[in-house]
Amino acid sequence: MSIVLACDLGGTSFRAALVDETGATCAQHAIAGPASHDDRSGRSEIEPDAWWKLLTEACSGLAAEAPALFDAVEAVAICGVTRTQVFLDRDGWPLRAAMTWKDTRADAVAAGLRARLDPAHPESAAINAFHPLARLAWLREEEPEAFAELACLLEPKDYLNFRLTGRQASDPVSMARLLTAAAPHDGRDLLAAAGIPASILPAMLEPWEQVGGVQPGLPAPFDRLIGKPVFCASNDTWAAVVGLGAMREGFAYNISGTTEVLGVVGREPARAEGLLTVDWRGLFQLGGPSQTGADTVSWLLALLGRDGADVGQEIDALLSGPRQPQPLLFLPYLQGERVPYWDPSLRGALIGLNRQHGPADLAFAVLEGVACLNRIVLERAETALGRVATEIRFGGGAAANPVWSQIKADLCGRPVVVAASKEPGLLGAAIVAFTGLGRFASLAQAQEALVTVARRFEPDPARKPAYDALFALFRQAEAALAPISRDLVAAAQEGGPLAGLARHASAATVLHVD
Known part of the structure; x- marks a missing residue:
């Protein structure tokens, strides 16, 4: 062996x-x-x-x-x-x-x-x-x-x-x-x-x-x-894409760990605004890393006081709850954003809150907000390449959640394919080692031999009108709130008009009214 x-x-x-x-x-x-x-x-x-x-x-x-x-x-x-x-x-x-x-x-x-x-x-x-x-x-x-x-x-x-x-x-x-x-x-x-x-x-x-x-x-x-x-x-x-079997022309990949990375693989070094074009040694990737992903889910669980147990179980429990007819919009930019905006001053937002919204609505909003960002990157890459990705190979911790996989498929309008390996980065590193040892003639040959598919999620046509409408509102919200995010960050910096609020809050006196 x-x-x-x-x-x-x-x-x-x-x-x-x-x-x-x-x-x-x-x-x-x-x-x-x-x-x-x-x-x-x-x-x-x-x-x-x-x-x-x-x-x-x-x-x-x-x-x-x-x-x-x-x-x-x-x-x-x-x-x-x-x-x-x-x-x-x-x-x-x-x-x-x-x-x-x-x-x-x-x-x-x-x-x-x-x-x-x-x-x-x-x-x-x-x-x-x-x-x-x-x-x-x-x-x-x-x-x-x-x-x-x-x-x-x-x-x-x-x-x-x-x-x-x-x-x-x-x-x-x-x-x-x-x-x-x-x-x-x-x-x-x-x-x-x-x-x-x-x-x-x-x-x-x-x-x-x-x-x-x-x-x-x-x-x-x-x-x-x-x-x-x-x-x-x-x-x-790069290693995870190899471990997902997505290092091939026309495939998209989505690695969802602490943060997410999404891109499309092609033969030519196409370019698109805000996306990285990287020579992946015979192929080119067009896409790149975000600042949001599974860590955003962890933030939500901590916010709701549910961060003491298994993240997967907790998010599953939230998603099983009742959802209100009017959805929430969530801009997932909790710590700025890399691809496709490269703006450290962007900030997150929950839009459309009403008195009836509960934990399930927040959970769906977070997953859909990240998927909306996925779609922005995917569409920019596909437009630059002049072709639609055949499928999105999905890996990382979030790929274990079938609800999130289906949301990504529905919002992006592409099949989402989850590989059998739960650790594509480890498998990709192993493929590198076996290729380097000469057990395979190429990475492509090693991928064919060692990568297997576990599940495939097809886009649901019935959800397309609703998700297209949600995506359009997401883009409107981004455009409207980005300037406010930047002004808010600037105003809170040392010497800015908001810089003293945190200090004043800790020293504030609470008045009791009888």
Whole structure:
């Protein structure tokens, strides 16, 4: 039996699994990820060593649960959360905490870069608070001493690969935005124009290429894997799309974890406003990550005081309740939005509340609001590609909920297909490892062999008129409330007219009327 160690470093958890050559998970260990250190300034950081501790703990759990299988591991592949930067010095030590995908402190710096850099460069318009170039420029301005010591920039999974092998490397998918910025346009590149040295870029490998072997001298249980090849892999979205079998022309994918990622896969590098076009090594994806998803459901459950038990069971219980004839509209922008708006100042809203609305109405509104955002991204991508997606491959934790799957199918008007693997990121990492080992001639061949379908949800024609009407109102609400969101955020910043409300509230005196 062939066994590989597949790992998925997510936004809120770390999962490791021993996967065999049929794609079956023989053993799995999951642990909660380190909480990011967030504050009102837009800061969101995690110490890189916290991820190394997670990898060590998860693999120790696997080695204890299935020692014979762990000793049979032939290769390692780690996929991981992206849009997160690890800053290393010349000796490979982290200079500071990593900036996570939620960090918005570079927003003003990004605006300045867009204003002064070459507007004709294809990456100029994409520079925002979440862009690695803006993060690097922010570091140069705000922490010049750390910037002066910067020798290499890695993604979290690259950092773990480095700790395992001693080699600093990444892949062109995970580093796509920075590589595009570094590409010359009319003899000029944005990296140099922004004062960022190209030397901070690590070596670039294909996801199925080997970074190196597990080096000696590491703590247990890695001493049992010395010399085993570690493959570069890629970000968690790319790996999950492979694990869903959606890495093929004309397919759409929707990964719903802490946040959602949606896109359409095509042969040509089409472009659409607000969407990312990324070379996925022979195919191109058009779409990208949002700031909303299953975490929005968790927020709702906490708001209703129902966050003490299983999230899936709690949302199922809410959805089984009575629903009022007049639905609610929910704008899901609780922490700004990435694709397709790239606006950290967008905020959420519940529209249409009346006295009869209850928990079930709120639950449906949240699921439908996220699905409306899915439809916006899907339609933009399809229009740019000039074709309709044949189906949406749906994965992640939310894919276990059949109500949400059907809502997505009905609102988007496309079949939603749920793969059998409950952890497509892990399966995708395993497919990378088996392909790198030469067990399959290509990723496409490995997908055909190892990915199976569990359920298919067809759009219900009877619901189309209602959902088309709801979607039209959703778009109207977005347009009307976006300026108010921005003004509200600006007014609440330090020195703004609303900045003191929270302080005044804590000191307020309650008057009792007899």
